[in-house]
Ligand SMILES: [Ca+2]
């Protein structure tokens with residue numbers, strides 16, 4: 001009986017197991033292939049990253065590659081660029097830029113790459129704060145493009161010392177920014193008043209990058225850009241919008257107006273007060289000439305080509321919309337230039353017709369102008385751009401108009 005027991009069910013069961021086994025093998029093979037593909041992709045990505053990190057450009061390669069593309073450059077810190085052909089190797093004045101070279105002893109600025117230090121990098125990589133960085137080898141990543149009219153790298157995205165553990169990337173600071181975080185910038189001045197406030201502000205704002213007179217053209221094309229037409233700038237007194245490219249000395253072109261007239265203290269256009277963009281503005285060549293070196297006061301006759309501008313023999317009155325701007329620029333100059341650094345001590349006074357003395361009047365009128373025309377979006381953006389992009393310092397009276405009355409009660 002048992003011998004005749006039917007077998008087919010057993011063969012069927014074996015068949016079923018076989019089929020299941022085959023399916024299992026096929027599924028396993030697919031998983032293995034997929035895993036292999038994932039591993040291959042990950043490996044090639046890692047290899048690519050290693051390749052990028054392992055082969056930074058030399059400084060001379062970076063100088064030859066000013067294409068705007070983001071690259072990592074390895075070089076030695078050799079100084080603080082302060083102008084196109086000037087790099088401080090000691091006596092550092094700010095934390096706004098560093099120069100890199102392929103040799104730690106390099107002194108030829110044409111063999112250096114100028115690296116901009118945007119806000120988040122300054123405390124760790126600026127030479128004023130960290131003079132011991134001189135001669136250190138570092139890697140910097142960022143777009144290779146001109147800075148200070150010189151081969152450069154702007155807005156770095158990473159900076160690391162060679163041979164050290166990478167420091168975490170600080171939170172990127174978008175530009176323009178600082179209006180909401182100026183309390184840090186003014187930390188040494190907050191809570192002070194009168195002469196103590198003035199002295200603290202001087203100590204803060206004298207930390208700046210000094211531009212050349214040529215760089216002022218480029219700076220003004222940024223700081224005074226027409227908000228409604230990025231190809232144009234706004235002329236301060238006339239209020240006209242004019243093509244950025246139409247600058248120069250010809251009739252109806254725009255040129256660089258010194259709101260603190262350069263003859264008042266006779267500082268000219270050498271790097272210093274004569275190139276400080278905080279008081280330089282685009283203006284029509286003829287109107288600029290009509291303002292000349294007049295002090296500021298109310299009254300006079302209408303000025304040609306300048307609606308709502310007035311002048312007489314010893315003073316000039318601009319249109320209402322920029323009266324406060326003019327006042328705050330003059331007061332910035334007064335606190336920025338206190339007789340140090342080889343420059344005259346610029347001061348506002350109650351006179352008009354100051355001529356070549358380092359004074360500009362009339363203070364009581366300027367104070368009234370500041371109160372009557374508070375800072376607007378254009379003026380605040382301008383201050384931010386000068387801070388972030390050009391000079392690294394701010395006009396305190398745009399950020400804190402109330403400080404005018406504290407310093408000049
Ligand atoms: Ca204004």
Ligand SMILES: [Ca+2]
Pocket residue numbers: 333334335336337338339345346347
């Ligand atoms: Ca002064």
